[in-house]
Amino acid sequence: MRQFAGTDVSGLTRFAKQTHPLYAGIIGLIAIELTVVAMLVVSYSYLMLTAPEWPPAGLAPAPLLWPSVNLGLLLTSMVTMRWAGNRITAGDRRGLILGLLASVSLHALVLVFRALEMAAYEFRWDDHAYGSLMWTISGFHFTHVASAIVGTLVVAILAVKGYFTPERQLGVVVDTLYWNFVSAAWIPFYLALYWGPRLI
């Protein structure tokens, strides 16, 4: 059978960003994790709405101050990550490293506040279903923030080694994508765990 050139791809970029399959793959990962988030929120709401009292008798709804501060820190870290990405697009490697480290510091601060807050809970996970949910969902989010931190630290090390250029920055782009998910995932948990009991 005769073959002829239907299309020539030698000139196409090998450094795709948003069109790269990995970008779509990370969105797939986020879709999976968002479903997990939804399932946890649904489980929490299901048990909250079928319970006679929520939280159980003798407990006040968890205090709002620190979770709200954390929300602010997490949302700010999305801005610093965005800034880091813009810096490397402009070819500014120092700016990239600075932005990554600033974001990591914000998340690290969240871990500290969360750890202090969880240590101050007046209940354990094996006291009642409310305690089980508070601890499990907090642990879930804590683990995700921790993995976003270690992942971004690796990106920062690569940045220091000069791996990223305005062209070759897929690593930063997909890390930012996942970072934004981890930061924004706190919003539904915050609403469910801290505002849910106050509003029903």
Add this chain to the structure above:
Amino acid sequence: MEERREAPTRERRSEEHQEPLHPAIEDDAEETRRLTETWAAPTGFVGWFMPVNQRIIGRRFIVTAFVYFVLAGLLGIAMRLQLAAPENDLLAPEIYNQFFTVHGTAMMFLFAIPVLEGFALFVVPMMIGTRDMAFPRLNAFGYYVYLIGSGVFFLMLLVGMAPKAGWFNYVPLSGKLYEPGLGVDIWTTMITFIEVSALTAAVELIVTILKLRAPGMTLNRMPVFVWASLVMAFMIVFAMPAIIVASSLLILDRLVGTGFFVPEMGGDPLLWQHLFWFFGHPEVYIILVPALGMVSTIITTFCQRALFGYTAIVMSIVATGFVSFGLWVHHMFATGLPHLGMSFFMAASALIAIPNGIQVFCWIATMWGSRMRLATPMLYVLGFFWVFVMGGLTGVMVASIPFDLQVHDTYFLVAHFHYVLIGGSVMPVIGALYYWYPQMTGRMMSETAGKISFGLVFVGFNVTFFPMHQLGLEGMPRRVYTYLEETGWGELNLVATIGSVVLAAGFATTMVNALASLRWGETARRNPWGAETLEWATESPPPPYNQRHIPVVKSREPVWDWREEDERPVVVGLRSDRREVVVTSMLDAEPQAVQVLPGPTIWPFLSALAATVGFIGILFHPVFFVVSFFLAFFSFVGWFWPRRPWQED
């Protein structure tokens, strides 16, 4: 409204021949050799843990899944032998409970999902004309996770510690109080583990299908099997997290004393049922939908004509995917939920018959008046029609609440779901095995043995499961290890047992055929069935790079176009010294970029081991969660770390 094939006619093409725009491309032997070298998989013992090529991983999934099919099938035979006569004492009640739990779990999680994923991983990249999956290393990771998880799960049976709470593992029966010991712990962790493997395959299939299609293969020209795989993958993405959450909550209940499913602590056992069936119902469509895609593929090839109602079939597949998420409560009709909600789910359950009915009518229209070639794959498809439609009819019956309450937890249900699962999924899969075997091995399976196998399977299946409808209506409950003689159920049970032996002989014939044909099978010609899709546009078996050139596609049946025109357009400009594939746009498949794929590596295997340490370790001490977190982290860094020289163009 039959869709006309949009291929230009030979006359119009010959006009274009006049144009000097299309100089012919000759294949350079040196270039081909370099391509082979670039895409070759490592060999040797260590090499076994390294390949990332899509066909190798897909084949491993299929082979491993069939091993579990045989093992779980043997458990089924053992149960049938126990039930052949009243008050039989072949299996102790304890063992019987373990057997039905492992039989169900293995057939669903260890066989059905992996085998269909395996076929999708094996066929889809070739069908869309590319050279590998979008994330080859993740693909390998998914296989090792599946292999380890399923192996650990099945080993529990050998040491007599298998779970015995049924494949849907209801609390409180599966709680620590009624199921002490490791059985259910292993069930929950290994199921989560295996679902991780399903999820990786799903994301990969979605991205590969949406981004790596051959130029010109718009969504509207995608083969139906690819559509079905895409819908399956989306369903996995939104269904599997529910079972992961459910089993994680259960393992927490069992290990650290949380109270999600414990009423005294404010938990609720019904939460388990909701979470489980929110996954569990889409699950049965996850294994049905790609099988329907196989049916469409086989019918097109063996009738040698374009599928009737392509659009209607694709829409039906998509609709099935959506509606399947609105059905889960029909597994819970007997739990006393509010009536209004139940009515909704009853209507939705009846509704799902519509898209499936549309597909059946489209297939009938395709076959109508065609000169059908009755080879083994087609025979299995015809068998599928009979069995699946029967299962669909009983499905509409049990969707109705008053009827469901009568037959709930009886053998009528057992008959129903074996009709839809074996009819809807296993028979097309066996047909697909015969169909794609040449692309896996380069040989054909024996047709004579195939026909004998089909005869035995079809007769054996109906003799086994048809009497169970009657047994269920007579009130025989499922999951009992024996029954009294006065019930009068003995004869029908004996008939079912005889049928099951015939059925097993039929499946065994196919398994032996597959093994024997490896050695003695007839060597496959190029495109032996005369199919129209791209996986046949290359040798059997294909070279490591799948196709010498990535083709450019202009219709739904590219191979038939080329047969008529005797020429084909291809992609040029991909390098042969590294693994390059074309990235195209999601809807119109216009070339956008070139993706450089990674080569073979051991890291995915190490990552799978790291995850195993965590999943098994937490059963013994919580610290393994942290240990595994860091082990997995280091293995992922090794996996993704860019190797020097950094890619410069």
